Every structure is written in C-alpha cells, then in structure tokens.
Amino acid sequence: MPLISTKGVYGLAAMYELSRHNDETPMQIKDISANASIPQNYLEQLLSKLRRAELVTSIRGARGGYLLAKKPEDIKIVEILVALEDDIKIVDSKVDNPILDLFFDESKEKMKKIFDLSLSNLDEYQNKYNEFLHYNI
Template sequence: MKISTKGRYGLTIMMELAAKFGEGPTSLKSIAEKHQLSEHYLEQLVAPLRNAGLVKSVRGAYGGYILSKSPDQLTAGDVIRVLEGPISPVDFTEEDDPAKRDLWMRIRDSIAEVLDSTTLASLNMFKDEGKNDNYMFYI
C-alpha cells in the first residue's frame, strides 16, 4: 500500500490543526504557506475530512478549520481511511491461496494497528521532540 499525496497532505493538515487545537480556527492558506503546498489542493482534501466529521469549518474573517475532537482522540488511521479508502496492501479474494491470503491479511492488520494507535497528539509530540532523519554535516 502506497500512501498518495492525498493521505500525506491530509495528515499534514490534521497535524497543523492538532498543533493549534484550542487556539481557534486555522486557515488553509497559513498551512499551505508553511508547508509550501497548493492551497487549492488542500481545499479539495479538507472537504472529505469535513464530511467525515473530523474537522469543522468556521466562517468569517478569522475563520478556518478546527478539529472536531481533541488530537488524542483522532488517529492517523481516521485520516488515511477518509482520504485513501480501506487499508489493504493488495486486493485478495477467498479463491487466493490460503497461505498468501493469510500473509496479506496479517500485513493489512499490522498497518491498520500502527495507523489506529498513532494519534495526532502523538505525531505532534514526536515532531516537537525533533526526532527526524536529517543529518547536519559540518566541514
């Protein structure tokens, strides 16, 4: 299963809203500028998130979007399923070889377990602790 830009950018939106949770609405323009993304594309992604009840829109001059629940109640799995559909590494049927079908099901269940146990709050804590794979080299 490969997560497309829809899932990755949707998760970016949700992490930004989680970081600002309780501070009022956040505009898509500010998220787009911060991450150098297309505001128009983010508008297309936020619609299904709103329809699924993960975010709420606030109209007005200081409007934008807010999470519908606290960041520790929303998971990466919630976001990915809305934007990418069901989690499955491959399409398999009952006619498939039982050993292969079992493998695909275990992989699917492992991916789902990681996504469903990762909250937006935990993603932001990980980000804030500065854990990344970037290295700084000095010459």
C-alpha cells in the same frame, strides 16, 4: 504500489498543522497550505473529506477556517488515513490465491495497528527531530 498516497501524506500534514495551532480561532486554509507545503486547491479537497469524516470543522466567513473536531489525543492517525484513502491498502486488488489473500488481509490489519497512534503522538517525533538537530550541529 504506495501504501499511502499523497492524499494521506498531505492530509496527515494538514492535521498535524491544525494540532499545533494552539489558538482556539480557526486556522485559515492559506496558512495551513503554507506551513505544510500543500497546494491550496488540493488542500481544500482533503479538508472537505476530513470534514465529512468529522475530523475537522469548518467555519465560514472572513475570520473562518478550520479546527480539529476533537482533541489531538482523540484523533488516531489510522482514522485520518482511512478517511482520505478509503482504506489502508497493501495491494490494490485481491489476488487469485487464498493463502496470499489471507496474508495480505492480515498485513493490512497489522498496518492499521501500526498507525493506531493519536495525532498528539507526532509531537514525540518533533522531540526526536530537535535532538537530531542538536547532536548534528
């Protein structure tokens, strides 16, 4: 019972790649796919969902591609996950116990708060990774 499926993981990876793209030109899907190690056909489906959720914009044409619809600091990770997963699920269905239903509902709300970071907050993890590499060389 995964909390976040590959849709959420790959979608978050794609959004992170777009957030790191400093250029104001669109990022082509083949580049997002290569940088984030996401199969291109699957990525197209994910970006379509993210576009419908108004988290990315698409530009057609030879120099087209994808851009974030908002600044990275204005996009919450929970928004990305909910757009792709439809909701953050602790369990797939209601259980036949009102006490456990309340517990799982409360747990879901706490999980949403955990993911209430902006996309730009992922840069902090890049810094932690760099420190890890520095100390382990």
